[in-house]
Amino acid sequence: MARKLKLRIWRGDNKTGALQDVSVDANPGEVVLDIIHRVQATQMGDLAVRWNCKAGKCGSCSMEINGKPRLACMTQVASFPEDETITITPLRAFPVIKDLVTDVSFNYKKAMEIPAIQMPQGMKPGEPRMQQVDVERSQEFRKCIECFLCQDVCHVIRDHEENKKSFAGPRFFIRIAELDMHPLDTLRNRKKTAQEDHGLGMCNITKCCTEVCPEHIRITDNAIIPMKERVVDVKYDPIRWLGSKIGKREGIV
Amino acid sequence: MNTLERHKYDVVVIGAGGAGLRAAVEAREAGLKVAIICKSLFGKAHTVMAEGGAAASMGNVNDNDNWMVHFRDTMRGGKFLNHYRMAELHAKEAPDRIWELEMWGALFDRTKEGKISQRNFGGHEYPRLAHVGDRTGLELIRTMQQRIVALQQKDAKDHGDAESYIKVFAELTVTEILKENGKVAGVYGYWRETGADVLFEAPAAVIATGGVGKTFKITSNSWEGTGDGHALALKAGANLVDMEFLQFHPTGMVWPLSVKGILVTESVRGEGGILTNSLGERFMFKYIPDVFKDKYADNEAEADRWYVDQDNNRRPPELLPRDEVARAINTEVKAGRGTEHGGVFLDVSKRLSAEVIKKRLPSMWHQFYELAGVDITKEAMEVGPTCHYVMGGVEVDPDSAAAIGVPGLFAAGEVAGGMHGSNRLGGNSLTDLLVFGRRAGQGAVQYVKSSGTHAVSDPAIQKAGARIAAPFTRTGGENAYSLHQELQEITQNLVGIIRTGVELKEAIEKIADIRKRSASISVTGDRKFNPGFHLAFDLDNMLLVAESTAKSALLREESRGGHTRDDFPGMNATWRQVNHISSFDGEKVNTKAQPLPIMPKELFDLFDVHELEKYMTPQEIAKGGSN
Numbered sequence: 087m088a089r090k091l092k093l094r095i096w097r098g099d100n101k102t103g104a105l106q107d108v109s110v111d112a113n114p115g116e117v118v119l120d121i122i123h124r125v126q127a128t129q130m131g132d133l134a135v136r137w138n139c140k141a142g143k144c145g146s147c148s149m150e151i152n153g154k155p156r157l158a159c160m161t162q163v164a165s166f167p168e169d170e171t172i173t174i175t176p177l178r179a180f181p182v183i184k185d186l187v188t189d190v191s192f193n194y195k196k197a198m199e200i201p202a203i204q205m206p207q208g209m210k211p212g213e214p215r216m217q218q219v220d221v222e223r224s225q226e227f228r229k230c231i232e233c234f235l236c237q238d239v240c241h242v243i244r245d246h247e248e249n250k251k252s253f254a255g256p257r258f259f260i261r262i263a264e265l266d267m268h269p270l271d272t273l274r275n276r277k278k279t280a281q282e283d284h285g286l287g288m289c290n291i292t293k294c295c296t297e298v299c300p301e302h303i304r305i306t307d308n309a310i311i312p313m314k315e316r317v318v319d320v321k322y323d324p325i326r327w328l329g330s331k332i333g334k335r336e337g338i339v
Numbered sequence: 340m341n342t343l344e345r346h347k348y349d350v351v352v353i354g355a356g357g358a359g360l361r362a363a364v365e366a367r368e369a370g371l372k373v374a375i376i377c378k379s380l381f382g383k384a385h386t387v388m389a390e391g392g393a394a395a396s397m398g399n400v401n402d403n404d405n406w407m408v409h410f411r412d413t414m415r416g417g418k419f420l421n422h423y424r425m426a427e428l429h430a431k432e433a434p435d436r437i438w439e440l441e442m443w444g445a446l447f448d449r450t451k452e453g454k455i456s457q458r459n460f461g462g463h464e465y466p467r468l469a470h471v472g473d474r475t476g477l478e479l480i481r482t483m484q485q486r487i488v489a490l491q492q493k494d495a496k497d498h499g500d501a502e503s504y505i506k507v508f509a510e511l512t513v514t515e516i517l518k519e520n521g522k523v524a525g526v527y528g529y530w531r532e533t534g535a536d537v538l539f540e541a542p543a544a545v546i547a548t549g550g551v552g553k554t555f556k557i558t559s560n561s562w563e564g565t566g567d568g569h570a571l572a573l574k575a576g577a578n579l580v581d582m583e584f585l586q587f588h589p590t591g592m593v594w595p596l597s598v599k600g601i602l603v604t605e606s607v608r609g610e611g612g613i614l615t616n617s618l619g620e621r622f623m624f625k626y627i628p629d630v631f632k633d634k635y636a637d638n639e640a641e642a643d644r645w646y647v648d649q650d651n652n653r654r655p656p657e658l659l660p661r662d663e664v665a666r667a668i669n670t671e672v673k674a675g676r677g678t679e680h681g682g683v684f685l686d687v688s689k690r691l692s693a694e695v696i697k698k699r700l701p702s703m704w705h706q707f708y709e710l711a712g713v714d715i716t717k718e719a720m721e722v723g724p725t726c727h728y729v730m731g732g733v734e735v736d737p738d739s740a741a742a743i744g745v746p747g748l749f750a751a752g753e754v755a756g757g758m759h760g761s762n763r764l765g766g767n768s769l770t771d772l773l774v775f776g777r778r779a780g781q782g783a784v785q786y787v788k789s790s791g792t793h794a795v796s797d798p799a800i801q802k803a804g805a806r807i808a809a810p811f812t813r814t815g816g817e818n819a820y821s822l823h824q825e826l827q828e829i830t831q832n833l834v835g836i837i838r839t840g841v842e843l844k845e846a847i848e849k850i851a852d853i854r855k856r857s858a859s860i861s862v863t864g865d866r867k868f869n870p871g872f873h874l875a876f877d878l879d880n881m882l883l884v885a886e887s888t889a890k891s892a893l894l895r896e897e898s899r900g901g902h903t904r905d906d907f908p909g910m911n912a913t914w915r916q917v918n919h920i921s922s923f924d925g926e927k928v929n930t931k932a933q934p935l936p937i938m939p940k941e942l943f944d945l946f947d948v949h950e951l952e953k954y955m956t957p958q959e960i961a962k963g964g965s966n
Contacts, residue, residue, distance in 0.1 A: 117710070131871035132863055183867075211441065214453075221446045
């Protein structure tokens with residue numbers, strides 16, 4: 087049985103815009119992205135929205151639904167009360183291009199700033215031997231679908247444009263953690279640079295990123311906190327500090 | 340009129356999925372300047388949707404495996420219509436391509452010895468698929484993406500600009516391959532964000548645009564699968580080969596309606612999932628074709644034993660090639676033995692513990708739990724066929740991936756034809772992307788070395804620009820969304836999993852009618868990120884693809900792999916000897932038969948002659964290969 091759904095969709099660009107009221111049919115089992123497509127096909131042919139897989143695997147249809155950063159393809163219409171008006175707005179942390187589409191190039195710039203994996207010298211293809219338990223820690227972070235919802239929700243940049251320069255954001259803290267825990271990566275000082283170059287210290291562990299992650303990656307507990315703890319260990323433990331100076335090593339293996 | 344944005348590159352790669360990125364890496368490493376163009380954001384390509392794994396005969400789990408076994412499985416799966424040379428190259432090179440990904444940071448699941456783990460899949464004789472849970476495609480695309488970033492970081496250090504040799508142009512649609520004197524001279528398109536035109540001048544273009552699923556109503560493909568590369572190649576004068584062969588993946592979600600078609604990975608069956616109908620029968624035992632009787636168990640006891648002892652038991656029939664399983668499900672549902680929502684049951688909960696299911700099939704668990712409210716660790720899934728993959732595609736030279744007939748044009752991945760014959764085995768597409776992506780990159784490098792550049796002429800630029808502007812100059816025409824829906828109904832109902840000559844003729848007429856009406860499509864709004872405008876161009880591509888498919892399907896009067904004719908059931912050895920070649924004359928698609936390349940003796944001899952007798956004519960058997 088179709089029901090009439092009331093929506094408020096933000097329409098506009100980087101200069102002006104406003105919420106527009108729309109009424110549209112919704113069928114059982116449908117997700118918010120289905121509804122947006124119906125609006126597009128029947129009422130607003132030029133409504134801009136990003137999407138690809140519609141199965142929660144590509145991380146394209148990130149937007150804010152009733153103020154919460156979510157994937158539109160994984161948000162069931164039935165999860166809202168019958169009479170509730172659903173408000174759909176673009177990601178707030180990034181500049182709007184048009185309607186629900188934002189300029190997420192910030193994230194691609196940050197990706198470029200994180201040094202790539204450095205394989206052991208002389209290692210040849212086919213040679214690596216790793217145990218499942220050792221790859222699993224990094225595999226958790228490699229589940230990331232780059233929807234950037236964690237970046238959007240993070241208050242360090244959500245309301246503070248000025249922090250963007252020095253803060254890579256949760257998505258890239260898990261990228262650094264992934265490389266740091268990668269059994270084959272030989273680049274040293276990843277945790278130290280996370281702190282000094284990528285703004286790890288600005289995170290005050292409110293766990294908002296973990297809450298919005300559609301892949302349920304434990305961003306704060308498994309990536310950010312362990313890195314913070316070890317950075318602090320080295321910084322404040324005098325013996326480790328001395329060791330790190332003498333041995334030119336990071337101090338923690 | 341604003342000044343036209345112009346770029347000059349050595350190679351333009353159209354598409355940033357696995358094949359496109361692998362081609363770009365290859366061309367960059369050879370020292371060329373490469374542009375990568377994608378319709379979506381970087382890293383969102385349809386490759387992320389691949390779940391099960393990448394087939395390569397590394398022999399990590401069963402050391403009886405080698406390239407020859409993989410080659411045989413691929414040819415069998417394709418019902419011997421594959422281009423033998425592509426299947427050979429693929430089987431030989433796949434392991435190296437996987438090991439190379441590991442050197443770029445990929446983290447595959449491991450065996451106890453610490454090697455890359457490999458899992459069972461339909462049609463593969465041994466456990467062969469390198470995988471990461473059920474998100475292997477994501478691992479592949481992310482690894483390639485990060486490899487591109489690594490190359491850019493190096494360029495930043497060496498040349499002062501990260502984008503000096505390799506640049507990604509995201510959210511850009513290519514509308515035309517431009518030629519001068521019969522050779523590729525560049526590509527033309529528009530930024531999706533602004534709608535502004537862009538010209539790339541380049542002597543070589545690699546098409547790696549993936550598939551055509553959006554031509555159909557029920558599909559596992561994302562919005563990008565609109566056959567852009569197939570259509571670009573046709574319009575540039577290249578041929579499409581065997582467009583009648585479409586793979587309907589046997590297991591797509593069927594409920595709720597909103598998710599109908601979304602893929603349920605074959606790994607569910609590889610991990611022990613069984614298919615049952617509404618009567619509770621494990622029906623696949625009824626559908627083992629003669630050609631596979633010696634390899635598949637005909638009783639439950641043996642099928643179940645196979646999971647623990649593969650050397651002494653035949654495989655469960657749930658792991659038959661995809662075309663067989665899809666047809667079987669279709670038959671069960673049509674006979675009234677389907678589920679409430681028109682599918683069959685797929686159940687893995689009785690074989691594996693909840694913990695193991697969540698570990699090995701995490702995204703399946705997630706997908707069913709969140710989208711259908713079904714907990715697959717406790718209950719069965721409802722599944723049915725969904726349009727998943729096109730075996731047909733650009734006719735290429737196997738070694739260089741060069742498109743036949745258009746110097747400077749290359750094609751790799753799903754958009755290229757020949758490799759998979761009439762039916763692709765699961766797991767063969769991810770390694771196809773890597774093997775032939777790399778070869779397309781190499782092919783382009785070799786070509787560019789001697790080709791020189793060809794300046795694009797002003798009239799060609801003006802013509803390409805006028806085509807993009809046209810929808811805005813029209814008013815009162817039909818809207819692209821409704822025409823697209825109409826096309827999807829036609830293909831789904833008349834060119835779908837089961838076909839007849841009468842229906843195909845009807846489809847050809849109807850597609851031609853939509854094509855005529857699409858010439859007057861008008862769009863609302865302006866050029867800035869306007870999906871209605873974007874769809875107008877995608878639709879044009881889908882129409883050419885649908886026409887090629889319907890016409891090839893009408894010609895082939897037999898049933899083979901991903902082409903089933905109700906009026907011509909059964910395979911016919913004479914039909915195995917021809918490919919169907921589609922070309923475009925500016926008005927319509929023309930399709931003709933062309934002799935299939937003949938396998939050389941050394942490959943012919945890899946098979947038991949009694950097996951070949953099931954597929955080939957006595958004359959072919961007597962000849963014993965081409966040498």
